Amino acid sequence: MTARRAVGLLWPLVPLAILIALPFNGLNDFYLDMFYFTFTYAAMSVGWNIIGGFTGYISLANLGFFGLGSYVAGLFLYYWGWPILLTAPLVGFICAALAAGLGWIALRTKGPSFVIVTLAFTFIAQMLALNLKGLTKGSAGLYLPLLTIDPSYRGDLFYYYMLGVLVLAVVVAIGIRRSRFGLGLIAIREDEGKAEGSGINTNLFKILAFMISIWFAGVAGAVHAQYLNYVDPDLAFELIIMLNMIVMALLGSRSSVWGPVLGAFILFPLQNFLVYWLPSTIAGQIHLALLGVVLILVARFMPEGLITTGANLLHRVRRPVVPEETAPAVAGGAPSETRRAS
């Protein structure tokens, strides 16, 4: 292993070590909360990117499963006393199993039906939460039992829990990216017909990618229910959550594992300060509109995202003069190299 390769492989340990060490120096609650949300969004965005970025199928169900995860975990705790921080992975699997069924219906036709079905799922999940009043208490919401833990450690606990989920998300995404499965997903994005022709079971691949993506949404939703000690149909299915995970992935770069993480670490803190700074009467609305503007601008002017755009720029700067004859070879090499770098 060359030094260069080692750096390429092990550099994430440095920011990880810093993030692990941070709370020991006494982060105040404001920052603990901010990092908790950043990790949550980053993990969900990495998850969304597995279906939305790698595979190229825009899923709007991740919000529905975030809310469903909140409710399933909340109900387990409320009625049976199952602690959420232990059941969260299980809740993720329940969500993933449902996602398999949804994927089976939605992915039978190529293209737009997936978007429609996934959005419909989010609406259905919210409608159930709102209207199954006997179970969910409807719009009044469920007040969950508090964690029995020294309150001064509560912020740290959620900080480390979601940091762990984020690390898992990144490890899974890297694993997928380097596997034949990941190659298959990218082949589906590039040309589904050819991918199928070359022997990839595209339906199975798409459904698996969707399930993995949804697992993270379900887990994040479950943990969030305990974080708030409360679930209600508005908070659990808040649109801005869906918008955030998509914008973060797109801003960072959809073709990269690290893109959504970068996007989350840039966008969430910015939003956090913005919302504190804006007058509270219109903060929510301006927040939503601005995030929409960011989404439109990124889609229109930087669809490759920061990482890929940056890598391409760097590539051009390093080899400023390209002789005419060798241009095709370089042009052919550039995309695959940036892909591998991610």
Next chain:
Amino acid sequence: MVLLIQGLVLGVLVGGMYALMASGLTLIFGVMRLINIAHAAIVIFSSYLSWTLLTSVGIDPLLSIGILAVVFFIGGALIQAGILSALVDKDLSLALLATLGIANVIEGTEGALWTSTFHQVNTSYTDITYHVGDIYIPLVMVITFAVSVVLLILLFGLLNYTRLGRAIRATTQNRSVAQLVGVNVSRITIIAFGIGVAVAATAGPLIGMYYPFYPNSHWGWIGKLMAIVVLGGLGSFRGAMLAALILGIAEQVTILYIPADWAAMVFFVFLFAVLIVRPQGFFGHVGRESL
């Protein structure tokens, strides 16, 4: 029995309105295979504007339909030319996400301008209800239905009996072949998107008179509209009309027997049933949506 007839009557009236909203969505899908997630947000935005026109200038919502259609046509054409055109050819999923962004910009702007409380376009004739035997018929719904039908006939005529309409239909059938035979596809797409948005805008004042609206109420509508266009066959104008009528009736009859909270479930049940049994809908073509 009276209940059932009541449901049928209301269903047809509501169905006409759904058809108006869905026609723009299916037209836009037809010309560029794009699901316009912002479609219902545009409708609600138009509702808000007609409310403002009524309360501050005193323009009747039925008059504001014409004004708003023109304004929204220009706005839609600009959005297509400035944002979506470049994305549709590169990567459809980016265009889809851009429409999601547009929906949120509209929703956030409405919240900032008009607050998050309910609004309704209240005219002198808003609360009039006719009784025919045991059946009640709100005047507003009759107006809405009549205006919708007129507008749909105009749209149908435009699509079927004009050069522009022929170019739009050619683009819907096959973009690249349309281009080959001399249709300026990107210009037609800009016009078609403008028309789709303008049609959505005409629905705004109409539904605003009967249904109270607030900034995020468009999410409820877009779910229903998507079910309609899928049932009709994505991109099919006839299909959307038929599906709107069927789902309007199904919804109105169902809520006679179950709580209205669950009304939207009717749409989703149909949506899933169609996708399982006949994914191309009534008038869709197998594999067409993958183009």
